[in-house]
Amino acid sequence: MTTAPADSIAPVLVLSTGRCGSTMVSDLLSRHPQVLSLSEFFVPLGAQAFAWQRPDGERMWRILTRQNTALHAMLKDGKIVEENLYRYGTPGARFSPGDVPPILAVTLPHLTDRPDELHDELEPVVRNQPRQPLAEHYRHLFGHLMARFGRQVWVERSGGSLMHAAKLLRLFPEARVVHVFRDGRDTAISMGRHHNFRVLLGAILKVQSLGYDARRAFLKSKGSLLEVWIHQQAFRLLDVGKLAARPTLTDFGAFWSDMELVGRQVLGTLPPERQLSLRFEDVLSAPRETLAGLIRFIDPSLEDAAWLDEVSAIPRTARSKYLELPESERQALTSACAPGLELLGYAL
Known part of the structure; x- marks a missing residue:
């Protein structure tokens, strides 16, 4: 059995609202010879990632390789966002957007240029595991990947992972946390231009209008089959096109702010030495100091x-997009983001 190196380092969770530069952070860490950068592992699995408390290997393989209804709704029409690294239609590629396994969409191509082969290699690694606590399945898989690629620590980053922060910290109570954030007004604009985030927030707004408290679900530390069922019904019954058209820019601003407040509530239980606040603007303006x-x-x-010489040369400064908005839109967006902006120390 392949296991993690004996001298492995405590795992790291990169948590964020998404659309705030966390993908760049994941890409920069992937260049480090001792870091296993797991990009977009948990979020594409959806509620299934946390629903079963003691699954067997067969169940785990289904969780990792069968699209949940939310992911399928986002991918089935072939709308591929830039983070999706699987090269559809190329030699050796066996899957289409509508059936690509969740771990093959981003995570495995982030690790190797032969992701289909790695997918096949991992099948017996996962399926042969006994019924055991959910966290042990993930530890076994990540340990296998660390040993295979000769790394000492795994770092998982998924866009929007603050929604799962409570559940992730329950699974990995020893983990260190890197909280990546960006001015919420720029984040909201980026979310509004991103297909998956438009569908996600459209669905959240719709189920909230029907009485479902999404924020309460985000704060729960354990998943459930009920959450899986709710997600299945929502994405089977609702029109994805209408969902994507529903959110406004201020909706995205309020969503960003709420997620940062959720994050503060969850991360407030961690000791300060196990948390790092990583402001994306600092990565751009002072990359060497920040990445060091x-x-x-x-x-x-x-x-x-x-490594530091290489990655410090990559980030480039960029102008804030929200400054280009008309005055009335800028004021409305700032108002929607205000609680989160104040929490994180941004000027209003």
Whole structure:
């Protein structure tokens, strides 16, 4: 059995609202020779990622490789967002957007240029596991990948993972957390231009109008089959096109702010030494200092001058998009984001 190296480092969860630069952080960490960068692992699995408390290997393989209704609704029409790394239609690619396994859409192509082969390799690794606590399945899989790629620590990052922060910290209570954030007004604009986020927030707004409290679900530390059922019904019965058309820019601003408040409530239980606040604007304006601090936080033994030289040259500063909005729209968006902006120290 392939297991994690004996000298492996405590795992790291990169948590964010999404559309705030966390993908870049994941990409930069993937260049480190000792970091297993798991990009978009948990969020594409949906509610199924947390629903079964003691699954067997067969169940785990279904969770990892069968699209949940939300993911299928986003992919079935072939609308592929930039984060999706699977190369549909190329030689050796066996899947289409409507049936690609969740772990094959981003996570495995992020690790290797032969993701279909890695997918096949992982099948017996996962399916042969006994019935055991959910966290042990994930630890076994991540340990296998760490050993296969010769890494010392795994770092998982999914866009929108603050929605699952309570559940992730229950699974991995020893984890260190990197909280990536960006000015909520720029984040909201980016969300509004992103197909998956438009569908996601459209669905949240719809089920909330029917009496379902999504925020309460985000704060729960355990998943449930009821959540799976609710997601299944919502995405089977609702029109994805109408969902995507529903949210306004201020809706995205309010959603961003609410997620940051959820994050503060969940992360408030962690000791300060296990948290790092990573402001995306700092990554752009002072990449060397910021990324050096990031890798030291993960573990001082990972400091690597060659890696830091390489990744510090990648980020480029960018102008805030919200400043280009008409005055009335800018004021409305700032008002929607205000609680989160104040929480994170941004000027209103």
